[in-house]
Amino acid sequence: MGTRASRTGSGAGPPDDEAPADAARAVTVLYETHAVGLIRLAVVMLGDRAAAEDVVQEAFCGLYRRWGQLADPGKALSYVRAATLNGCRSDLRQRIRAQRRGGPAPDAADAASAEQAALLGEEHQQVLSALRRLPDRQREALVLRFYLDQTEPEIAASMGISPGTVKSTTSRGLAALGRLIQEAGQ
Amino acid sequence: MISPGMSTEERLRAATRAAADTVPPGSAPPLRLPAGPEGRRFSRARFQGGRLRRRRPAALTPLAAAAAVIVVLAVAVAVAVAHGQPGHRAAAPPRHHESLLAQLPPYYVAQAGDGPLGDATHVQVRATPTGKVLATVRPPRPYTVFSQVSAAGDGHEFVLLASRWEKRLRSGYEDWFTTANKFFLLRFDPHTHVPLLTALPIPLPPNVLGTETGFALSPSGLKLAVAWYPSRRSRTGAEIQVFNLVTGAVKTWTWPGGRPIVIRIPGAGQVLSWAEDGTLAFQQRTESSAQVRLLDTNGPGGSLQADSRLVLDWTGTDLQYRPNNLISFNVLLTPSGSRIVCATATITKDPLTSVMSFTEYSTRTGRVVRQLGTWTLHGLWPEGNQDVLWTNASGSTLIVVDRQPGLRHVTVSGGDTAFWHPVISVLTPEKFAPIPGAPSTRSPQRWPAW
Numbered sequence: 001m002g003t004r005a006s007r008t009g010s011g012a013g014p015p016d017d018e019a020p021a022d023a024a025r026a027v028t029v030l031y032e033t034h035a036v037g038l039i040r041l042a043v044v045m046l047g048d049r050a051a052a053e054d055v056v057q058e059a060f061c062g063l064y065r066r067w068g069q070l071a072d073p074g075k076a077l078s079y080v081r082a083a084t085l086n087g088c089r090s091d092l093r094q095r096i097r098a099q100r101r102g103g104p105a106p107d108a109a110d111a112a113s114a115e116q117a118a119l120l121g122e123e124h125q126q127v128l129s130a131l132r133r134l135p136d137r138q139r140e141a142l143v144l145r146f147y148l149d150q151t152e153p154e155i156a157a158s159m160g161i162s163p164g165t166v167k168s169t170t171s172r173g174l175a176a177l178g179r180l181i182q183e184a185g186q
Numbered sequence: 187m188i189s190p191g192m193s194t195e196e197r198l199r200a201a202t203r204a205a206a207d208t209v210p211p212g213s214a215p216p217l218r219l220p221a222g223p224e225g226r227r228f229s230r231a232r233f234q235g236g237r238l239r240r241r242r243p244a245a246l247t248p249l250a251a252a253a254a255v256i257v258v259l260a261v262a263v264a265v266a267v268a269h270g271q272p273g274h275r276a277a278a279p280p281r282h283h284e285s286l287l288a289q290l291p292p293y294y295v296a297q298a299g300d301g302p303l304g305d306a307t308h309v310q311v312r313a314t315p316t317g318k319v320l321a322t323v324r325p326p327r328p329y330t331v332f333s334q335v336s337a338a339g340d341g342h343e344f345v346l347l348a349s350r351w352e353k354r355l356r357s358g359y360e361d362w363f364t365t366a367n368k369f370f371l372l373r374f375d376p377h378t379h380v381p382l383l384t385a386l387p388i389p390l391p392p393n394v395l396g397t398e399t400g401f402a403l404s405p406s407g408l409k410l411a412v413a414w415y416p417s418r419r420s421r422t423g424a425e426i427q428v429f430n431l432v433t434g435a436v437k438t439w440t441w442p443g444g445r446p447i448v449i450r451i452p453g454a455g456q457v458l459s460w461a462e463d464g465t466l467a468f469q470q471r472t473e474s475s476a477q478v479r480l481l482d483t484n485g486p487g488g489s490l491q492a493d494s495r496l497v498l499d500w501t502g503t504d505l506q507y508r509p510n511n512l513i514s515f516n517v518l519l520t521p522s523g524s525r526i527v528c529a530t531a532t533i534t535k536d537p538l539t540s541v542m543s544f545t546e547y548s549t550r551t552g553r554v555v556r557q558l559g560t561w562t563l564h565g566l567w568p569e570g571n572q573d574v575l576w577t578n579a580s581g582s583t584l585i586v587v588d589r590q591p592g593l594r595h596v597t598v599s600g601g602d603t604a605f606w607h608p609v610i611s612v613l614t615p616e617k618f619a620p621i622p623g624a625p626s627t628r629s630p631q632r633w634p635a636w
Binding site for chain 2: 003024027028044054174178181
């Protein structure tokens with residue numbers, strides 16, 4: 001093992017994109033720093049811890065596979081967050097498809113994690129259940145705005161839509177969410 | 187619970203926060219990467235812990251949860267000793283590190299398992315040179331987690347704070363509360379490898395984690411210092427109590443209106459640190475300042491302000507660009523009492539660089555007397571990646587959380603903050619050696635205790 005003197009000035013730069021070992025390290029460091037935050041985001045979207053972990057794991061594996069193609073490694077977090085949202089969207093769609101084929105109902109998807117439900121109050125569960133019934137775009141806009149506290153331009157960049165569309169989508173989503181919560185309470 | 191008067195926005199914020207809070211810090215499973223960036227696409231199921239993961243049908247979940255409770259009850263023994271646990275492989279230290287590792291306390295306590303708020307459900311006594319788990323200790327009933335740990339520094343005696351968490355309603359919201367707390371002294375017998383857990387007769391309030399901001403076991407293992415904020419006696423300012431674990435005597439120092447003895451989160455980092463002569467170092471931090479003072483605990487107790495003296499002071503404007511700015515959670519007093527050790531960074535702009543060091547200050551003059559492990563990174567230093575966990579009597583050998591030199595794994599994000607994979611290591615002026623098998627975590631509440 002080298003002495004401490006050898007540390008100064010060495011190895012402080014970003015990882016070498018061409019070296020798989022360095023890509024693995026960079027992705028691992030990013031995972032260790034941001035995995036919990038992204039799992040939380042996916043839990044909010046899906047209501048199921050196991051599914052959330054799967055989605056985040058897959059997002060980081062996707063980042064690792066594409067590491068060499070990243071134009072700017074500094075945007076890796078944005079990439080992996082977008083991949084997590086995509087993964088959540090796919091997961092929710094799969095649940096709806098399964099329900100149409102006679103599987104458990106989408107609402108029962110919340111019950112897929114009874115442990116999760118048990119940790120939340122009934123009314124929180126009601127709000128989250130209503131959130132998951134919204135169209136993809138509205139749901140994502142609301143989560144980015146009210147859970148991640150992102151600004152409209154940030155949401156626009158994350159979702160690949162214009163700031164104007166973010167505003168109208170958020171507004172419509174909030175109104176729809178209010179209606180769904182009210183219906184559920186009746 | 188949500189109040190009926192809340193808007194949809196407020197309901198959404200509260201519900202998403204509550205859902206997010208069900209994922210405790212540090213609870214992410216390990217990342218499993220495919221064999222190479224060009225490797226074939228793996229299915230999700232393959233990746234969970236390297237084995238096929240199946241979702242339970244929803245209808246079976248309550249049964250599974252009940253079964254889990256039964257299993258937990260069946261195995262919930264106060265102290266379980268696991269000699270050479272199956273599945274745990276001890277790492278062999280490289281030969282040229284053996285003499286270095288032999289200078290450290292022989293055993294340490296690592297927190298393990300995830301309680302409701304990320305606390306440890308049990309602790310492990312591990313061998314320093316190999317990381318081998320020698321014993322597992324679980325909190326005795328009715329306690330469910332170990333919230334904090336402090337070590338005497340000799341590798342044999344530790345104090346654990348055990349707590350029982352319960353979910354209750356507060357202001358219309360469900361939240362977790364501690365309903366019982368107890369200090370336990372853990373003695374580890376190096377010959378039999380049997381840990382002995384003894385309850386300490388120190389009264390603690392049910393909400394101890396809101397006001398108890400840190401504790402430290404003296405090097406002799408005979409005294410326990412506990413910091414409170416706000417003071418339990420004056421209701422404002424800070425308080426330190428020193429309990430004699432043999433006689434039960436207690437001394438109290440209060441500072442009405444004094445700054446908090448806390449590093450943002452109660453229990454995060456070591457806010458108290460002992461010297462062998464009974465001097466106690468304590469940190470007082472606010473958003474924009476940090477001070478270290480020394481208290482002579484040989485006196486009868488009284489005014490914390492009058493009986494202590496200021497040694498180190500990081501206050502003022504433009505603080506982060508001053509040389510050797512404090513960045514560590516822990517600030518340790520050497521057992522000899524002559525030095526204070528902490529991690530520092532000197533930041534320069536254009537280009538943004540941080541010079542990282544472990545800096546030792548004279549307790550007599552407050553001046554820098556030695557710096558170890560200095561290295562330079564491009565960007566801002568990240569929190570929780572560089573700290574000091576233990577020091578020998580003179581400060582010449584440290585156990586640190588740090589970057590392993592020579593590995594090119596420091597990255598700088600879009601926000602100019604660097605990240606690296608911290609390792610727990612032994613550091614001397616000449617050597618840096620990772621401690622084999624030491625658990626690695628960025629959470630200062632889960633760092634092992636030596």
